[in-house]
Amino acid sequence: MKITLVKKIFADGSLCKKCREVEDKMRATGQLSQIDRIVIADEADDQSEGMLLAAHYNIDRAPFFIVEHEGADPVIYTIYFKFVKEVLDAETSEEEELAEIINDNDLDFL
């Protein structure tokens, strides 16, 4: 299994808030060591590797994770808590999962 983390930097070079929070959390819990590659999606450069990956996989938010198994199509995770629960077998709380879903998805008018 190969895991790639794509994180976004703004045009001014700063890291997006959620990307920073996710990376900090993964570092603190040791999860970052299970990431094989970290790729930058540079908002100022649509040819940066992360932006090209986002375009290829039709992903419109960061961070996201690409999980590759030999002989299978890559699986993309845009929800951090879903990724760590399903791929890294980490324990997560429902409150954290819901907070991330509602922050990242425009579900206000359902």
Next chain:
Amino acid sequence: MSALPNIVDLDTQLATQSPQEIIRYALESFDNIAISFSGAEDVVLIDMAAKIGKRFQVFSLDTGRLHAETYQFIETIRKHYSIDIDVVMPEASKVEQLVKAKGLFSFYEDDHKECCGIRKIAPLRKQLLKVDAWITGQRRDQSPGTRADVPVIQDDKAFARPNESLTKFNPLANWTSKQVWDYIRENNVPYNALHDQGFVSIGCEPCTRPTGPGQHEREGRWWWEEATKKECGLHAVNIAK
């Protein structure tokens, strides 16, 4: 790299289709598919689906804080179209914990997200585990900015079952509020009585208010909160190099 070209291609293809054609495609493509009905103008989805004549499921998220008119409207629609509507409710213990800790109106002091998470998103997630695809009434014109990119079809990564896919259709993505209302009038579709009281957007009672002429419908929801920009969107900016 070959993931998801189908969804992207389909979105391009379906984006030029009418909502009825998109719904027909959705119903013909998925047997286990449900319409999410909020009790507002997304009733047009049910009307369109009913006219197509294929089998579909409908669910409504009952947060426990809806207007009486909305409950009455859901019942009206159930009878009018002779359909079953799964009225999905939040987990009582979670609501009790929230209310005990923060009271009945915590959303006015914090923001609406915690309450929405418990009353709406958790039940939605549970409901979506049962289906392979779902249909929403989300439109681009509902929230300028955050919904500018609402696709007609998308791979729903947030609510998919583990290691499976969930397809989300937004047949009204390209329609305006006016087009929805033209359809409702032309087809004599029943509508929520709150619309006649000035409500454009309808959600939970404490979080919804009528809007005045010229106001965007978003101003009728969570008006005490500052509209926040979502900073994690991946959109390249045009910067001269």
